[in-house]
Amino acid sequence: MRTYTNVKDLGNLQQALNEAFEVKNNPYKWDTLGKNKTLLMVFFNSSLRTRLSTQKAGMNLGMNTMVLDINQGAWKLETERGVIMDGDTTEHILEAIPVMGSYCDIIGVRSFARFENKEFDCQDTILKQFIQYSGKPVFSMEGAIGHPLQAFADLITIEQYKKTDRPKVVLTWAPHPKALPQAVPNSFADFMNEANVDFVITHPKGYELDEKFVRGARVEYDQRKAFEGADFIYAKNWSAFQDPHYGQILSKDRDWTVDTEKMALTNNAYFMHCLPVRRNMIVTDDVIESPQSIVIPQAANREVSAQTVIKRMLEALK
Numbered sequence: 001m002r003t004y005t006n007v008k009d010l011g012n013l014q015q016a017l018n019e020a021f022e023v024k025n026n027p028y029k030w031d032t033l034g035k036n037k038t039l040l041m042v043f044f045n046s047s048l049r050t051r052l053s054t055q056k057a058g059m060n061l062g063m064n065t066m067v068l069d070i071n072q073g074a075w076k077l078e079t080e081r082g083v084i085m086d087g088d089t090t091e092h093i094l095e096a097i098p099v100m101g102s103y104c105d106i107i108g109v110r111s112f113a114r115f116e117n118k119e120f121d122c123q124d125t126i127l128k129q130f131i132q133y134s135g136k137p138v139f140s141m142e143g144a145i146g147h148p149l150q151a152f153a154d155l156i157t158i159e160q161y162k163k164t165d166r167p168k169v170v171l172t173w174a175p176h177p178k179a180l181p182q183a184v185p186n187s188f189a190d191f192m193n194e195a196n197v198d199f200v201i202t203h204p205k206g207y208e209l210d211e212k213f214v215r216g217a218r219v220e221y222d223q224r225k226a227f228e229g230a231d232f233i234y235a236k237n238w239s240a241f242q243d244p245h246y247g248q249i250l251s252k253d254r255d256w257t258v259d260t261e262k263m264a265l266t267n268n269a270y271f272m273h274c275l276p277v278r279r280n281m282i283v284t285d286d287v288i289e290s291p292q293s294i295v296i297p298q299a300a301n302r303e304v305s306a307q308t309v310i311k312r313m314l315e316a317l318k
């Protein structure tokens with residue numbers, strides 16, 4: 001594997017899942033595969049889970065790992081070509097990327113949507129520049145349009161907990177005070193559309209995601225109706241995608257918060273969220289603390305998804 005930015009990079013999904021469970025059951029089986037190989041993780045945005053789980057995944061494979069926080073100690077990077085750099089950016093990303101590539105064997109990049117220019121975001125410009133100019137295998141640690149390590153971990157978690165062959169999985173929008181990217185719901189939809197699940201998306205009108213990821217999945221605007229008979233409730237906030245409201249907050253309606261009363265409509269569903277989560281905006285204390293909440297094992301599976309992806313990249317280097 002040379003790049004990992006979406007579900008298609010995994011090839012056969014069932015095979016990838018089988019490999020992930022092998023990794024989960026025996027994480028140290030390949031502890032010399034990454035000997036004298038260096039993993040560089042580049043963060044343009046904050047992180048708790050991605051930073052720790054991906055670093056741990058690299059260490060399980062015997063790699064050396066380095067982390068660079070672009071906004072804390074690195075030079076401020078210019079990302080547009082043709083700019084006269086007489087402002088506050090010190091270095092151009094087109095030099096910085098190949099320099100970073102020269103110190104490592106595999107690169108992970110986190111660069112969220114900026115909501116300044118929809119075209120720039122939709123092209124996943126920063127991630128693409130790393131792929132094009134680093135000379136090294138690159139995987140997304142959440143780009144401008146996707147978070148495939150999260151969605152792979154989500155699928156592993158659903159596989160781990162499902163009680164029927166084809167569970168009903170509901171992705172529900174929930175309120176949040178800040179404008180958040182669409183990356184997590186995009187990738188979740190992308191993966192669920194490939195998986196053997198009955199997938200339903202519910203959100204208020206105006207929050208329609210990019211059809212590239214929804215791919216004709218059922219969208220139900222009545223959240224309560226969507227919850228009926230669900231086996232998994234996956235909550236997430238995102239900002240509007242459609243023009244002319246790209247990156248805007250259209251609603252903070254707490255009637256969409258996932259609570260005990262709504263969970264009672266489901267088939268005793270498990271509750272999932274990628275974290276970090278704002279309690280009593282996205283989900284009530286009662287629901288996230290309930291025995292049906294699997295947010296902690298879901299986060300733990302981030303190590304598994306990262307290790308599976310990095311392992312494949314190391315194998316391709318041989």
Ligand code: AN0
Nearest residue numbers: 180181183184274275276
């Ligand atoms: C980010 C997002 O919604 O994309 C990261 C989630 C993994 N969340 C926040 O910025 C709160």
Ligand code: CP
Nearest residue numbers: 047048049050274275
């Ligand atoms: N779920 C997730 O990616 O968390 P972090 O933003 O803390 O890495």
